[in-house]
Amino acid sequence: MIQATEMHQALGAFDKTTSRWGRITMIIGLIFSLSAPAYLVFFAGLDIEIAGIFAAFGALAAVFGVIWIVEPLTYFPILGASSMYQAFMIGNISNKLLPAAMIAQATIGVKPGTRKGELSSVAAICGAATVHLISLFIFVGLLGTWLVSVIPADIIQTVQLYILPTVMGAVVVQAIVSQKAPRAAIIALAVSIIVVLIAKLYTPFGLFSTAVAVIATATLAWFLRDKKTLGTPEDTTNEELPEGPVY
């Protein structure tokens, strides 16, 4: 029989270590990730204005600000505190880390939400991170860099010119499918067409077009939501989460 107090202490120590070192490593990761652009802005001799960065950041915040806050809130009940610091640094949470954690828990037959389940998912995420770092390093860092150096210039030019419509075409379909919200998708399509047309007629509007489209769609989607399934806050349970953002 395991003593309850002993168990409590052991888990307390685990929580303490992971939340302490989880935070420290995440802050160091944050510093590394910000150092790269800081170097380009301040030391590389490029002509980049700070005001321009604020403008770009403002435009981003208008588009993704809500998601910055909501994603950690969405994933916390699934991941648990300790894995939060792993997941938001390793990335690809919904398509890689969550399945890894679920498969690990199923393999050793523990339930998510239990303490055994939490340790199992921490180990699974460590395993997933190991594989991910190795494959990124070999196939992107080494092979990818070499591949780019041998690809003919006209192909590179095509990729550079048309990457945005290519990525967005696939991503928008993926987002629609994973969100399972056809109504929001139709609203987004209608709003986007109107916004793009206005930007075409009145060029200065183009600067705000993304933010306007996002805010208008979110507002309309809320007021035009299916009130039967998403009626009042009280009768909506958080049990059935969407497949999750593509983050």
Next chain:
Amino acid sequence: MNISYQLPMAADSNSTDILAIANSPFLWVCAIGVFLVIVVQSVIYMKAASKAAPHIGMTPQELKTSFRAGAISAIGPSLAVVMVAVALLTIFGTPAVLVRIGLIGSVSYETAAAAIAAKTAGAELGGPTYTQAVFGLALAAMSLGGAMWMIATLVLTPLLKKGDSALRKVNPAIMMVVPGAAMVAAFMVLGIGELPKSWIHVVAFLSSAGIMAILMVIANKVKRPWIKEWALGIAIILSLAITYFATRL
């Protein structure tokens, strides 16, 4: 357009040779730094888990099995991410792709962020206006955007852990509707905004969306979840190939 991507040159704000700056040694150091931080974190977490496991009746074998199960299940998704990442190497350079797309972020958000940032400077992602200075601005915006996720995690996790029920229950209906709609709208307007530029842009957008839709239907029909994992990479690479042939017509 002058693409001399093999010869690193000094920084030049107006040069479109972004790889000269995007593959600079300092950026590599930062990328390797993020790699090492994740390695250190994983080691600390595994050690903490093996220490706690026996006290809650979990055998070291169970922990090892979990690690291995996680590792094996990550092979497919990781290679799928690799495929997408390689397609973006000429836009962002290797170090930025490794950190932003491979690790912290994801292809959808980072490409969207870079495009939005370029727009505020009156430029476009990847085109003749995509200069070294615009790349710097885009990387700054992507990194600051990614930082907001990490800061939100750092701030919210301790609050949620304390069982801050007010935070935990922020109107779930809003949480279900608003972020999803915002996300779809962001990708949609960025994609549709490309269409008036040329018929080749239309080909690029529609072929990619079409391939993705077909793959999603097939994945649901034959119940093979791995198709969903690979769909993004396959759609991007195939539609780039289609677009390349369209430019040759």
